[in-house]
Amino acid sequence: MARRILLITNCEYGQANVVLALAYELATRPNVRVAIASFKALEKRVVHLQMQLKDAGYASSNVSFHLLPGRGHIEAVGMTRLDTPHGTGVREALHSFRYAASMLLPWTESEYTAQLRTIEDIIHGYKPESAVVEWFHRAGQDVCKKLHLKLFVITPNSSKDLVGFRQPWGSGLWKYPAISSGYAYPLPVSKLAPNVFINSKLIINCLLSPIVRKSDRMRRSYNRNARPVLVDPRIQYFCPSTPSLDFPLVIPKNVMLCGPIVIQAHPVRMVDPQLADWLDQAPTILVNLGSHVTFDSSAIKQLVGGFRMLLRNHPNIQILWKLRPEGDVQQTLDEWVEKNADIQNRVHIEQWLQPEPLAILQHRNIICSVHHGGANSFFEAVSAGVPHIVLPVWYDTYDYATRVEWLGIGLWGSHQSAPKVSTLEFGQALLQVVGSKRFRDKARSLAQSCLQYTGRVQAADEVLKTLCA
Structure with missing residues (x-):
């Protein structure tokens, strides 16, 4: 009997590519079936993945697509290609943070609820033995946790993005370049104070954001045990980095550095x-x-x-x-x-x-x-x-x-x-x-x-x- 695995991801290529790469690999294994749940924009990429599998001698039916309702992640955040670019330094970094809170859970309550119900229906119908969810897909993680489905989380980003703020002695604030800052590494002494300031503002803005508070309420109304964390120590995370590819970091045991997670590419x-x-x-x-x-x-x-x-x-x-x-x-x-x-x-x-x-x-x-x-x-x-x-x-x-x-x-x-x-x-x-x-x-x-x-x-x-x- 085939083992069934559910992959849940946002539809943006930058976020979904590692999921598609993992889906390809799983679909080439004996007696494994993979279902990919995402928004409409990703469906054509899944069809392309099925064609790649067929060309390589595998059954295209090893991968199936399940549609999630509503808008994709970036569309829901409201980011556009024209107003998102920003320069470097304190002022530009702080300006870029206007989207930071909504990145965590940008959907309205009705959109989020519709996603939860759809994912529950997919799980009840498909009956997967485990799920792998892309890091920014909060609804997928929330449903798997509530239904006690074995859960992994996968991210396309570096280990610094995942665990930078979980470093000993608060070094995430002062040792590594703050996101959006454009600062060098090792951090110049002259940039230590600005770097701490930028990171502190990001954390404070997110903690005090009404958007974050609303998303926490939404998640707790669905599952009273939901925790407002980006990295859950109870879950295994897959990261495409290696110690040689990132700044020196202390990596928690639940974060697996896999190396570049890229799809099999035909010549x-x-x-x-x-x-x-x-x-x-x-x-x-x-x-x-x-x-x-x-x-x-x-x-x-x-x-x-x-x-x-x-x-x-x-x-x-x-x-x-x-x-x-x-x-x-x-x-x-x-x-x-x-x-x-x-x-x-x-x-x-x-x-x-x-x-x-x-x-x-x-x-x-x-x-x-x-x-x-x-x-x-x-x-x-x-x-x-x-x-x-x-x-x-x-x-x-x-x-x-x-x-x-x-x-x-x-x-x-x-x-x-x-x-x-x-x-x-x-x-x-x-x-x-x-x-x-x-x-x-x-x-x-x-x-x-x-x-x-x-x-x-x-x-x-x-x-x-x-x-x-």
Whole structure:
């Protein structure tokens, strides 16, 4: 008889990718069936996952999709691509915290109740033996706890995001860069007081927030034993980090560092032969700035200026750029190509990448990943052993820019201009990373260090081990 496991996640790719990776791994195991519960926007990704399983010789029916009612997490929070970007420092960090409290549980009482009822119905109908819930999906965790279903929690984020504030001697306040601050690590002495201030304001704002109080009331009305905690010591957490990939931290026993939790990626040639032919031509930089990051014409001009600096100095390099041009952005790109006929064949712009980004990063000709500092982008490039240039725009993306420089695997390409980009700064970062053997060697070394952590395999093993216990 097949073992049944329920995975519950928000629909945003940055949060759901680790869940999809785990779902793939579990679905390849003998006599295991997986159900994924999420919002409508994720359904097409689950269909794609089913196709990947079928292509790999497994039954697509090993994974099923169950629809949750209402709005996705980011839509419910009210964040938009236009008003969310922020700069660094105290004032900008505090301004960014206006969304912090609602991130914990952004739905109305009726929306939250509808989710609870739907998840209960899914559990009663599907009868899973255990569940794995994405960190920010509070309703999924609440239902599993109330029904006493064996529960694991999975996060796409670093261990610092998960347990930073649970460090001895209150070091989470003063030792590590505060989220949204953009501070370096190790923290300069001049930034100690501002760092403590930013972290304290975040904690106080959340504790005193009417949104948080309301969410606690909602959760306790559903389950009187509900506890207002982000990390529950009774639950096993899966984290894609490793000791080598994060700042030095004390990791609790209930947090498992699995290494990068990335989905199995079919080679580029299998998915998109034409793109594979193009990649085979020359050393390539992958530019993938995330689906939630929006650049206007002015920002595109700055990026283009940086690319021109690189291409003029390295005539053998080409650029693969994932970008969905809108409005005057397309006009800016057309003008760039027309004025620089010599680079027309060296810049390839795709609105959507058919292969998984990881598959592209694993191509032998990829020499650098330019990304916005999202957790998935960071861990994918790390696992592929590719140097980074990070162009952070908000929240923890600044942490990943700092982390990349501290680890010696790349550069923050917009120190002086974030959340925007300047041609000179970005161009110089490109030239430094592409021209440095040091970054390449360190990136490969870190990728090797991750091999002992098997990511989705390790998480799947742990889930299945408890079923056999």
